[in-house]
Amino acid sequence: MGGLVLSRKPEEGFYIIAPTGEKIFIKVLEQEDRTRDGTLRYYIQAPQDFQILREELYTESNGLDSKSKKTKHGGFTK
Structure with a gap:
């Protein structure tokens, strides 16, 4: 699986x-320094x-540990 890092400005x-x-x-709705707790806000439009x-x-419902990407049963995700 591939990945991509993007930089976007508000709007x-x-x-x-x-x-x-x-x-x-x-x-992106707001820049990091404009929110109260330093988080980013996004608008997502999908079918x-x-x-x-x-x-x-997602990780909880699929039995995954979100920090290590290991399943609770010890296996790794793809």
């Missing part, structure tokens, strides 16, 4: 396009049949 975004042509659009989950919810 700039990017698309994730599936092989099927379905698109997910993600836009209704896509699930959008925070990392901790």
Whole structure:
């Protein structure tokens, strides 16, 4: 699996396009120094049949340890 690191300014975004042509659009809403707790805020637009989950919810529901990317049973994820 590949990865990509992007830099975006507030109100700039990017698309994730599936092989099927379905698109997910993600836009930065606020810069880090403008939020109260130093977090970034995003707007995500995706088809209704896509699930959008925070990392901790995804890893928890799939039996993964979000910090080490190991399963709770000791195996590694792909």
